[in-house]
Amino acid sequence: MNQTEQMNSGTNITGCIRRLWNAERNLLWNPNGSVAVAARIVGNISEKDLMRALGAVRRMHPLLGAKIFFDDQHDAWFSTDNVPETVLRTVPRTSDTQWFDEIQQEHMVPFEVETGPLIRFVLVYSQQVSELIVFAQHSICDGVALANLIRDIFIFYAEPAKEIKVIEPPLSTSYLQPNEGPSxxxxxxxxxxxxxxxxxxxxxxxxxxxxxxxxxxxxxxxxxxxxxxxxxxxxxxxxxxxxxxxxxxxxxxxxxxxxxxxxxxxxxxxxxxxxxxxxxxxxxxxxxxxxxxxxxxxxxxxxxxxxxxxxxxxxxxxxxxxxxxxxxxxxxxxxxxxxxxxxxxx
Missing domain, CATH: 3.30.559 (Chloramphenicol Acetyltransferase)
Incomplete structure (x- = not known):
């Protein structure tokens, strides 16, 4: 493989997942380019066990532990190299609508895309009822992906010994007609x-x-x-x-x-x-x-x-x-x- 082929494949980028395609990169620098999903949990939840489950889904889904690497040609790549640990912010729950305010607060904090990770979690906690908020940079996911992620989190929460199978993130363009955009x-x-x-x-x-x-x-x-x-x-x-x-x-x-x-x-x-x-x-x-x-x-x-x-x-x-x-x-x-x-x- 020559140097050009290596660059196109990302083999010379440490922790490379794949290159961003146009729609993903278009969302990358958008100040309103974040997406959030909240799940209500009835009953007590262990923050320690939740963090363990978050670690499991991060290993399952590489983009949960990704940052953006810009090469010499200014192409953008997802990379897992030296990305900080997953962030879980826990706050006491004071009302049924507090999760609204927490999502608004998350919107005030930009993602550091070249450092990562490109996703954050908030637990609005009480012993009786809690909300888990997943807040992500839109370039790594959509709303359906976040809903599925919440499902995976609670599967690993309930089954700590469950086998982790890594699922590489495919490109949407691989499933679209040649020379066609999404629409x-x-x-x-x-x-x-x-x-x-x-x-x-x-x-x-x-x-x-x-x-x-x-x-x-x-x-x-x-x-x-x-x-x-x-x-x-x-x-x-x-x-x-x-x-x-x-x-x-x-x-x-x-x-x-x-x-x-x-x-x-x-x-x-x-x-x-x-x-x-x-x-x-x-x-x-x-x-x-x-x-x-x-x-x-x-x-x-x-x-x-x-x-x-x-x-x-x-x-x-x-x-x-x-x-x-x-x-x-x-x-x-x-x-x-x-x-x-x-x-x-x-």
Whole structure:
């Protein structure tokens, strides 16, 4: 293997996992590029046993112990070399909504991407009820990955002797049609515009650094405030919604998106012409081999398209229109099963 091949494969990078692909790197320096999931725990939980479980899942999922390494060509790589221990911050629980405040506090603290790790944990603790918050840099995972991670954490919490099988994080692009991004309808910038931007950058390049990111992060969160809108359905209400969506041939995402657009237009009015775009992510794992679902990584596609709520149609007709657009994107982007690559385990 020559020097160029070594660089492309990352074999000369200590602890190398793999190179970041474009969507992951696009999220890396985003001041709003974090994702969080919280799980409520009924009953007492041992912080010592929880830390042991966190250590187990870190060995199972390499990106939990990753940092970003920039090579001489300024390509970004995930690496596990000399990454600090997993962080668990424990705070006394004072209310049922305290986890809102803790997530807001986490948003105030930027990740040190070149040091790592790119994930943090918060235990809002009481002997009766606790919340475990997982807060991660979006480039290493999506919301589904975090939900699956919480499952894995409690499996290892309950089964300390369980065998740990390392699951390497696959590339989403390995499962997408050649020359396609996550969504064909999201190509909102033409090739000419992109080429022009690339030309300008090559004439006056600037490589973003951790110090740059910290300053942008501070400025962003000085002006912005993170908030959570909680929509909670009771179990019987959830069952009714699922049954309705199935009967109408749409997903819950399509139905709730249509409902939120209708509510927005009813309260505020139509979207401005230059902002009439919605973006909806979709989970690639559901359409790929079973073992991919266990991988911890950023593994989503997205549809972005102009849409408005048609007042002449009912909610379900609007939801069906949204569903058709997303379904077409998904089917057009994902490689057929015969071309799937296998997930490496060691």
């Amino acid at each position: 064909s309808s999201s190509q909102l910038i033409g090739n000419d515009a992109i080429n022009n931007l690339n030309l300008q950058w090559r004439q006056r390049p600037h490589y973003f650094s951790q110090a740059d990111f910290i300053e942008v992060y501070k400025a962003y969160w000085k002006r912005m405030q993170h908030s959570i809108a909680l929509l909670q359905l009771e179990p019987d209400e959830t069952s009714v919604l699922v049954a309705k969506c199935r009967a109408k041939g749409v997903t819950i995402i399509s139905a709730t998106t249509a409902a939120f657009i209708a509510a927005y237009q009813d309260v505020i009015g139509p979207f401005p012409a230059d902002q009439n775009i919605i973006a909806i992510p979709y989970d690639l794992r559901r359409r790929l081999p079973e073992n991919v679902r266990d991988a911890f990584c950023f593994f989503v596609g997205a549809s972005a398209f102009p849409i408005s709520y048609d007042q002449k149609k009912d909610l379900w007709e609007n939801a069906q229109e949204i569903h058709k657009i997303i379904h077409k994107d998904v089917e057009g982007s994902i490689v057929q099963a015969s071309n799937w690559i296998s997930l490496t385990r060691r």
